[in-house]
Structure formats: C-alpha cells, structure tokens
Amino acid sequence: MVDSSSETVPERVRILIAEDQPLMRQALADFYGGEPGHEVVGVAADGVEAVELASELKPDVILMDIDMPRLNGIDATREISQHQNHSRIVMLTTFSVMDKVSAALRAGASGYLVKDAAPEELLQAIARVMQDETVLSPAVTQLLVDEVTADMAQARSKSPGDDGTPKLTTRELEVLERLAGGLSNKEIAQDLFLSEGSVKLHLGKACDRLGARDRVQLLVRAVELGMVTPSLARPETAWDRLS
Incomplete structure (x- = not known):
C-alpha cells in the first residue's frame, strides 16, 4: 500500500552512506555533509553494518x-x-545491468544511480526520493525500456485480464501511466484534475491489485506486465524535462 503520510521534506535530510571503498565513502560523506539541508549521520563499510546502523539511526535516506x-x-x-x-x-x-536493477527495486530500493552521476544529480536524487518519487539514472531507465519494448506490442494487443493479468480501472491506469512518465503525485493530480489524496488512493488500490508493496514495486510490476511504457520511450514526459 502506498504511504499516505505527509510528503513534507524535513529541514535537514539525515543520510546514511553504505560503501565498502574508503575513498568513495569519505568522498560521499564530505560531499553531502557540506551541503545545506543535508546531514550525514553514519557510514557503513559493509551490508551488515548498514542494516545495524539503519535500525539504530533511522536515517531518512540510505545511499547503498x-x-x-x-x-x-x-x-x-x-x-x-x-x-x-x-x-x-x-x-x-x-x-548498470538489468538483473541488478530489477533485484534492487524488488528488494525495496527507491532509486538506482550509477557512480558517474553528476553532483547535481546526486543532490536532486535525495530531494526526489524524499517526495516519494522513483529515481533512476537515464542509463538505467533505458535498460528498463530495452527490457520491455520487444514484447510491448504483443502485451498491449491483449485485453486486460486475458492472460490472467489483474485488471485496473481506467482511472488507475491513467494515474499509473503518469507515474511511469516521472510525474510526482502533485503533478499527476494537476494533470488529471484530482486531489493529491485521490491520486494516493488510486495508487494504493493499484498496489493491492498488482500485489505491490509500494509505488516503486508497482511501477516495476506494471512495466513487466506491459501496462505502461517507461518514460524514455515517451519523450514528452517529465523525465525528459529533467534530463
């Protein structure tokens, strides 16, 4: 179910960095620690330490x-x-390979960036995930596009539910298509003339129907089922405006 709590970003975003390479770990800590509105509350050198510190510190964002x-x-x-x-x-x-991307998103990640991302992209990623948006590097989004475009025509040629695929209402599909286009809840609401609460309600119902835990898993599941097209295949979408 999609979290219906407030999307207000705290004055200081508390960050935990999990990275086994000492130089990279220190570089990330120095970078985020020096940015206004960001606080590095801990660093982990391996996955076990990351789990322990996440439980102890309860950071807002974990870079993993x-x-x-x-x-x-x-x-x-x-x-x-x-x-x-x-x-x-x-x-x-x-x-930046599909099996890693898919596994990470299924595990519960809210985003997937490659380490050659520009500094402004790293900062934007923090802000976007704090608004419950999915953050993917352009190269990673292209992987998702490549994964589904081969059978997209066949999937769309079927009526919803013909192959056992769960049915969504027309409104749920409209909201989901805009989510795949990179729109935030506020932008979806404005585009469809709905309240943000209604957008969250439709996303929550779609999560229930597709067996997804949150909006990230919902998007992955919908792409796999051919219900929506990732944004790089639709250049008019918000992702294109951010690139």
Whole structure:
C-alpha cells in the first residue's frame, strides 16, 4: 500500500552512506555533509553494518552500494525494507545491468544511480526520493525500456485480464501511466484534475491489485506486465524535462 503520510521534506535530510571503498565513502560523506539541508549521520563499510546502523539511526535516506562484503547491498536493502519503512534507499553503484536493477527495486530500493552521476544529480536524487518519487539514472531507465519494448506490442494487443493479468480501472491506469512518465503525485493530480489524496488512493488500490508493496514495486510490476511504457520511450514526459 502506498504511504499516505505527509510528503513534507524535513529541514535537514539525515543520510546514511553504505560503501565498502574508503575513498568513495569519505568522498560521499564530505560531499553531502557540506551541503545545506543535508546531514550525514553514519557510514557503513559493509551490508551488515548498514542494516545495524539503519535500525539504530533511522536515517531518512540510505545511499547503498551493491558489491560489499559480508552482506551485499541488495540483500541489505531487502533486510532493511522488511523491518522498517522510514528510510528511502538509493542504490549508488557501478553496476548498470538489468538483473541488478530489477533485484534492487524488488528488494525495496527507491532509486538506482550509477557512480558517474553528476553532483547535481546526486543532490536532486535525495530531494526526489524524499517526495516519494522513483529515481533512476537515464542509463538505467533505458535498460528498463530495452527490457520491455520487444514484447510491448504483443502485451498491449491483449485485453486486460486475458492472460490472467489483474485488471485496473481506467482511472488507475491513467494515474499509473503518469507515474511511469516521472510525474510526482502533485503533478499527476494537476494533470488529471484530482486531489493529491485521490491520486494516493488510486495508487494504493493499484498496489493491492498488482500485489505491490509500494509505488516503486508497482511501477516495476506494471512495466513487466506491459501496462505502461517507461518514460524514455515517451519523450514528452517529465523525465525528459529533467534530463
């Protein structure tokens, strides 16, 4: 179910950094620690330490590497997501392959960035996940596009539910299509002339129908089922405006 709590961003976003390479870990801590409105509350050198510090510190955002000792970042993300829903987790890694992306999002990550991201992209990622938006590097979004475009025509040629796919209402599909286009709840509400509360309600019902825990899993599931097209395949969407 989509969280219906307030989307107000705190004055200072508390960040936990999980990275096994000391130089990268320190660089990220120095970068975010020096930015107004950001506070690095802890650093972890492996996945086990990340899980422990997440439970102890309850940060707003966790930047999570994938390839770490003792417990990898994907398993650490799954462990954290199963036990608390306070922290948003953004994968920050050199791996931009579909199996890693899919596994991370299924584990509960709210975003997936590659380590060559520009500083402004890293800052924007924090702000966007704090508004419950999904954050993906352009290269990662392209992976999702490539994964589904091969069978998109076949999937769309079927009537909803012909192959056992759960049915969504017309309004739920409209909201979901705009979510896939990178729109925030506020933008979806404005586009469809709805209240933000109604948008959350429709997303929550769609989560229930597709068996998704949150909006990230909802988007992944809808793309897999061919219900929506990722935003890079639709250049008129908000993602294109942000690139």
